[in-house]
Amino acid sequence: DIQMTQSPSSLSASVGDRVTITCRASQSISSYLNWYQQKPGKAPKLLIYAASSLQSGVPSRFSGSGSGTDFTLTISSLQPEDFATYYCQQSYITPPITFGQGTRLEIK
Amino acid sequence: EVQLVESGGVVVQPGGSLRLSCAASGFTFDDYTMHWVRQAPGKGLEWVSLISWDGGSTYYADSVKGRFTISRDNSKNSLYLQMNSLRTEDTALYYCSKDNGGPGRSDAFDIWGQGTMVTVSS
Numbered sequence: 001d002i003q004m005t006q007s008p009s010s011l012s013a014s015v016g017d018r019v020t021i022t023c024r025a026s027q028s029i030s031s032y033l034n035w036y037q038q039k040p041g042k043a044p045k046l047l048i049y050a051a052s053s054l055q056s057g058v059p060s061r062f063s064g065s066g067s068g069t070d071f072t073l074t075i076s077s078l079q080p081e082d083f084a085t086y087y088c089q090q091s092y093i094t095p096p097i098t099f100g101q102g103t104r105l106e107i108k
Numbered sequence: 109e110v111q112l113v114e115s116g117g118v119v120v121q122p123g124g125s126l127r128l129s130c131a132a133s134g135f136t137f138d139d140y141t142m143h144w145v146r147q148a149p150g151k152g153l154e155w156v157s158l159i160s161w162d163g164g165s166t167y168y169a170d171s172v173k174g175r176f177t178i179s180r181d182n183s184k185n186s187l188y189l190q191m192n193s194l195r196t197e198d199t200a201l202y203y204c205s206k207d208n209g210g211p212g213r214s215d216a217f218d219i220w221g222q223g224t225m226v227t228v229s230s
Contacts, residue, residue, distance in 0.1 A: 034216040036153075043203055043220035044145075044153065055218065087153055091215035095167040097143075097155040 002026050002090050006100035012108040017078045021103045023071045023088035032092035035064055035073045038102075039084045047086075048073065083107050110134035110219050112204045117224030124194050128224055130187040130204030135219075138162070138182035141207035143217060144189050146200035156202070157189065160213070172198075194228045201225050 003026035013019050023033065031051040036044040046055045048064035051071060061076040075082055088100040116128040128144070144156040157168045157178040166178050177190040187204055202224050205217035 032215075036217075038153075043222060044217070045220070046208065046216060046218045049208055049214070049216045049218075089153075089216070094213075094215045095155070095158065096169050097158075097215050099153045099155070102152045 001096055002029060002093055002098050004088055004090055004098050004100040006086075006088055006103045008103060009101065010104040010106065012106045013078055014108045015078050015080055019075045019078055019105065021073045021086055021088075021105075023066075023073070023100050025069045025071075025090055025092075027093075028068045029090045029092035031067045032090055033064070033066065033071045034089045034091060035062075036087045036089065037082075037084045038087065044087065078105075080107075110206075112206065112219055112221035114202065114204050114221040114224035117202060117226045119227045119229060120194055121230050122194060122196055122228055124228070126191045126194065126226060128189040128191065128202055128204075128226070130189075130221055132185045132187065132204075132206070135206070137180075137185040139210060141209065141213045141215075142180060142187045143205045143207060144178060144187075145203045145205055145217065145220075146198075147203070147223075148197075148200045151200075154200075158207070158213070158215075159187070191226070194226075196228050199226060199228045 005024045033051045035048040038044040052064045086103045113131045143158045159178045175193045179188045204221040206219035208214040208216035208218040
């Protein structure tokens with residue numbers, strides 16, 4: 001199974017900051033990498049698919065990059081509604097479909 | 109409006125059985141692969157199972173293989189998860205989710221339900 005490792009596990013930042021979350025796969029997954037946002041008590045929401053494609057309706061301050069084993073999710077200017085937990089997920093060698101452990105983004 | 113609504117979550121004893129349902133609306137249900145994803149309290153996301161658009165292909169996480177069965181009824185726009193031999197470690201919020209691809213899977217999840225809670229406890 002492909003293991004997905006996110007860093008950091010938690011992060012404190014301020015409104016307006018530029019934030020980057022990293023996801024590393026245990027083997028190459030080409031660009032088959034997706035990012036989700038989950039707010040407390042809510043279902044996850046797809047932000048980015050295929051490493052860099054913005055899901056419809058997602059603000060352009062979110063962007064994704066990377067290929068192979070190393071990927072990043074960047075929020076260019078944090079907004080109050082962006083404080084949440086973020087998960088990466090690989091869709092290259094499936095099943096099983098595997099997620100990272102999550103990165104909790106908190107207000108500084 | 110595209111919507112998924114799960115139901116069937118309850119408190120059940122270890123070794124018991126349960127059937128979860130997911131009602132889909134607002135999209136052509138039989139065009140899409142569907143998934144179940146779960147989240148234990150305070151933990152991350154774990155993919156559980158998927159079923160192809162026509163029900164012809166099903167896959168399971170190793171943690172549930174042989175105990176859970178996914179199925180769908182396209183005439184009723186509904187997805188199901190039959191859960192047998194339940195264990196305490198199956199305690200989680202179970203989400204139904206729609207695959208982002210068409211008839212071919214993408215294994216990304218673009219629509220999620222609100223989840224239904226399954227608690228396995230004596």
